[in-house]
Amino acid sequence: xxxxxxxxxxxxxxxxxxxxxxxxxxxxxxxxxxxxxxxxxxxxxxxxxxxxxxxxxxxxxxxxxxxxxxxxxxxxxxxxxxxxxxxxxxxxxxxxxxxxxxxxxxxxxxx
Amino acid sequence: xxxxxxxxxxxxxxxxxxxxxxxxxxxxxxxxxxxxxxxxxxxxxxxxxxxxxxxxxxxxxxxxxxxxxxxxxxxxxxxxxxxxxxxxxxxxxxxxxxxxxxxxxxxxxxx
Numbered sequence: 001x002x003x004x005x006x007x008x009x010x011x012x013x014x015x016x017x018x019x020x021x022x023x024x025x026x027x028x029x030x031x032x033x034x035x036x037x038x039x040x041x042x043x044x045x046x047x048x049x050x051x052x053x054x055x056x057x058x059x060x061x062x063x064x065x066x067x068x069x070x071x072x073x074x075x076x077x078x079x080x081x082x083x084x085x086x087x088x089x090x091x092x093x094x095x096x097x098x099x100x101x102x103x104x105x106x107x108x109x110x111x
Numbered sequence: 112x113x114x115x116x117x118x119x120x121x122x123x124x125x126x127x128x129x130x131x132x133x134x135x136x137x138x139x140x141x142x143x144x145x146x147x148x149x150x151x152x153x154x155x156x157x158x159x160x161x162x163x164x165x166x167x168x169x170x171x172x173x174x175x176x177x178x179x180x181x182x183x184x185x186x187x188x189x190x191x192x193x194x195x196x197x198x199x200x201x202x203x204x205x206x207x208x209x210x211x212x213x214x215x216x217x218x219x220x221x222x
Contacts, residue, residue: 004154033209042198042212043155058209090154099145100210102154 002026004103006091012109013081021076021106023091029101031094032074034058034066036087037105043090049074081110115199120217123193129186131216133199136180141203144175145210146184148195155198155212158184189220 007022025032030051035043035058045058047066055066063085065077074093078085086109094100116134123129135144145160159166159173161182166173172185186193198215202208 035212037152040214042214043210045209045211048209059211088152092154097204099157099160100147100155101157104154105152 004091004093004101006089006103006106008106009104010107012111013078014111015082017081018077018079019081020078021089021091021108022073023075023103024073025091025093025101026072027093027095027101028071029093029095030071031096032068033092033094033100034064034074034076035090035092036060036085037090038087046076046089081108083110086110115201115213117197117199117213117216119214120219123186123189123218123220125191125220125222126188129189129193129218129220131184131186131197131199131218132181133184134181135199135201138179138201139203142201143204144173144179144182145200145202146171146173147198147200147210147212148193149198149215150192150195158197189218191220191222194218194220 004025033048034046037043044060049055049068052071067075089106091103092100143162146158147155149155161173175182196215196217200210
């Protein structure tokens with residue numbers, strides 16, 4: 001039981017490049033989430049998926065797209081990376097009535 | 112969502128109880144109090160949550176005042192490994208709802 005896994009762990013991009021952050025959970029959770037955390041700040045919600053087939057915007061969705069590929073996987077895509085998207089990205093999942101489990105994070109630097 | 116107020120930082124001696132306060136004076140009747148912590152840029156870790164009654168698990172105790180306008184997280188015997196940022200979050204427990212993180216309290220445990 002691996003919990004929530006994220007790939008890659010680290011990534012450096014140039015401005016304008018695109019990439020997809022992958023997240024998978026093996027706990028059969030319905031809901032999945034993407035957060036970003038900037039230095040000295042709390043986590044901010046980018047997008048979430050309440051259940052397979054649905055996605056909704058969070059607090060800071062601009063510049064991002066998401067795909068709930070199936071119940072296990074929820075990916076986050078940056079179409080044209082900008083330096084302001086330099087951050088640590090956390091994926092999380094939960095089932096109704098229970099706590100959220102977080103992945104280890106992806107550290108992204110955009111030059 | 113109700114807003115929470117936490118002290119920016121607290122210190123605690125190893126082996127002593129750490130009492131972390133949280134004010135949530137605008138909490139609604141159906142909102143739960145959740146506590147998470149984040150150790151050195153790892154993914155946040157669930158600690159405990161409650162609605163009205165005090166709660167205890169293997170990690171901590173949660174004391175909620177009778178009017179529910181404030182709560183205290185208690186780590187009964189703090190260790191150096193408890194040094195982390197602690198987040199108090201108030202949220203309804205609905206399918207798909209996300210956690211809104213503030214800046215939390217940085218707890219420093221020293222020997």
